Amino acid sequence: MALLWVFGAVMVCFYQVTSETVSFIKSPMSQTTVSGRSAGLHCEVVGFPLPEVQWWYVEEEEPEETITQLFDGARMDRVQIHTTYNTHAASTIRILNVTLNDSGTYECRASNDPERNALRKTLKVKWIRSQANIFVFEQPNILTEPKEANITTEVLSCNFTEPQTPIKGHHWTRNGNVIEETRSTSTVGFTQYKVDKTDIKFGGAFSCVFIAATEFNESIKLSVVPHVVAPKHNEHVTENDKAVLMCESSTYPPIDKWRWSFTDDSKNKKDITEDEKYIIKIEPNKTTLYINNPASNMDSGSYTCHGSNDMGEFSDDITLRVRSRLAALWPFLGIVVEVIVLVTIIFIFEKRRKPEDLGDGSAPLKNESAANHKDKNVRQRNCN
Numbered sequence: 001m002a003l004l005w006v007f008g009a010v011m012v013c014f015y016q017v018t019s020e021t022v023s024f025i026k027s028p029m030s031q032t033t034v035s036g037r038s039a040g041l042h043c044e045v046v047g048f049p050l051p052e053v054q055w056w057y058v059e060e061e062e063p064e065e066t067i068t069q070l071f072d073g074a075r076m077d078r079v080q081i082h083t084t085y086n087t088h089a090a091s092t093i094r095i096l097n098v099t100l101n102d103s104g105t106y107e108c109r110a111s112n113d114p115e116r117n118a119l120r121k122t123l124k125v126k127w128i129r130s131q132a133n134i135f136v137f138e139q140p141n142i143l144t145e146p147k148e149a150n151i152t153t154e155v156l157s158c159n160f161t162e163p164q165t166p167i168k169g170h171h172w173t174r175n176g177n178v179i180e181e182t183r184s185t186s187t188v189g190f191t192q193y194k195v196d197k198t199d200i201k202f203g204g205a206f207s208c209v210f211i212a213a214t215e216f217n218e219s220i221k222l223s224v225v226p227h228v229v230a231p232k233h234n235e236h237v238t239e240n241d242k243a244v245l246m247c248e249s250s251t252y253p254p255i256d257k258w259r260w261s262f263t264d265d266s267k268n269k270k271d272i273t274e275d276e277k278y279i280i281k282i283e284p285n286k287t288t289l290y291i292n293n294p295a296s297n298m299d300s301g302s303y304t305c306h307g308s309n310d311m312g313e314f315s316d317d318i319t320l321r322v323r324s325r326l327a328a329l330w331p332f333l334g335i336v337v338e339v340i341v342l343v344t345i346i347f348i349f350e351k352r353r354k355p356e357d358l359g360d361g362s363a364p365l366k367n368e369s370a371a372n373h374k375d376k377n378v379r380q381r382n383c384n
Contacts, residue, residue, distance in 0.1 A: 022047030025088065028108050028132035032214040033098055039134045040094040043108035046087075051112040053083055053091040058105040058131070067107070075102075095134070103136040135213070137164055142208065142218035149222040151200050156220050158208035160189035165213040173217075174204045175252065195222065202227060203252035225312040226251045228305060235320045243291040245318050247305035250285055255307040258287040264301040272303075296322040 028041035045051050055070045070093065072081040078098075083091040089110065095102055111127040143159040160167065172182040172193045182193060191208050199206075203224035209217040228249045237243040249255050260272040260280060272278050272289065279290040287305055300322045306315045 022051045022110055022112055022128055024108075024110070024128065024130050026090075027130040028106065030133040030135070032135045032137070034137050034214060034216060035099055035139055036097060038094055038096045039098050039102070039136070040092060041106055041108070041132050041134070042090070042092045043110075043130060044088055044090045045108075045110040045128070046089075047110070047112050049112045050085050051089055051110040052116065053089045054109045054127075055081060055091070055093045056107040056109060058107055070106075098134070098136050100136050100138065103134060105131050105133050107131045137213065137216075140164070140210075140216045142210070142216065144208070144218050144220050146220070149195070149206075149220055151224055153195055153200075153222065155192055155194055156206055156208075156222075157192045158190070158210075158218055158220075160210045160216065163189055163210070163212055163216075167210055167212050169211045171209050171211075173207045173209060174199070176205075200224065202250055205252060221252070223253055223309075223311050224251055226255050226307045226309050226314045228255075228307040228314045228316050230305065230316045230318045233316075233318055235318060236323060237291075237294055237320065238323050239296050240293050243294050243299070243320060243322070245289040245291070245303050245305075245320065246286065247307070247316055247318075248286045249307050249314075251309075253309050253311070254284050255309050257308045258282050259306045260287075260289050261304045261306065262301060263304070264298075291320075294320070294322045296324050 022045060024043060024045050026042065026044035028043045031039050031041065033039045041055075043053065045053060057068045057070055059066045059068065070079055070081065073079065075095070078096045080094045080096065081091065082094075083089065091108065093106065108130045109127045113126075116127065140163065141161050143161060145157045145159075146153060149156060156172075160170075167187045167189055169183070169185040169187075170191045171184065172179045172191070179193070182191075184191070189210065191210075193206065193208070199222060201224070203222045205219055205221050207217045207219045209215050226249050228247055230245070230247045232246075235243065235245060245260075247258075258280075260278075261269060262272055263269045272280070274280050277292050279292070281288040281290070287307070289303065289305070291299060300320060303318045303320055304315050305318070306313060308314075
């Protein structure tokens with residue numbers, strides 16, 4: 001019995017020691033944003049047992065501050081909290097469509113005390129806390145020229161009027177990607193971008209970005225007729241294999257309608273609709289046509305992909321040639337025929353050679369050899 005008491009005391013001491021080891025391995029970092037955007041904070045803690053993480057919002061300042069716990073779905077579903085418990089606890093809070101009222105101090109709390117949520121009891125292990133601020137600025141007044149660009153536009157400009165904090169620089173983006181050559185450390189609230197030929201051809205959503213307490217931006221949309229292109233204009237496929245034809249477009253605004261048509265070798269044209277033979281896959285900037293079991297005499301011809309948006313329609317052609325499955329044998333059969341013809345010619349030539357052609361060597365004729373032997377015998381008799 002005494003051993004059980006000793007063991008229990010040791011376990012209590014062990015729990016008290018380990019339960020006090022809760023600590024932050026990543027504290028939330030303050031963030032500055034603009035009204036209408038989203039803001040997020042993140043923290044990570046370790047401890048044994050694994051601690052619980054909570055988020056709180058601190059209003060006003062001491063001694064009149066009030067603290068409110070935040071839950072997932074708070075503030076009319078604008079608050080999102082995602083927490084994972086694995087080897088350590090990690091939690092992220094995100095506030096969507098922030099307003100000026102969302103500015104303030106946010107607190108990440110962690111505790112592994114079993115009675116941490118018992119409000120009437122004094123906790124043996126207190127909550128550890130780490131705070132960060134979210135600063136929300138009003139959407140600035142940035143004047144753009146023009147409001148809507150087209151293919152005749154040569155220059156885009158932005159004028160940042162009455163910035164709330166000093167400007168540290170600015171640059172331009174196209175479809176969310178920074179145009180590197182436009183980066184500047186100028187503190188002036190005015191910037192221009194000269195539209196080049198590529199921009200006029202493909203269009204895009206351009207934004208001027210001013211760097212101050214945070215990034216302030218305004219957009220100018222350059223809308224053009226879609227530019228549709230097929231990466232490969234000639235395709236070859238074997239009969240009964242699947243044919244894959246593809247068209248792409250990177251213009252702005254994106255293509256909102258894709259369609260395919262087919263023109264056979266007799267110039268008969270028809271629109272292609274999905275069925276057992278044709279499968280059409282459509283993505284924002286790409287369309288793919290799959291042709292099942294193509295036949296050489298029916299499916300060879302010109303396939304046209306059409307893309308359209310609010311500015312108009314554009315198309316491109318792909319020529320498909322369907323080979324017969326026996327087509328691969330023709331080169332081999334041709335070689336076999338050539339070999340047979342060559343062997344036949346050699347055989348006929350050997351058969352038709354003249355008999356005297358075989359005696360053109362250096363060996364003496366039989367009659368001459370006999371005469372020489374006769375002369376030799378005669379000379380031997382005369383010598384005796």
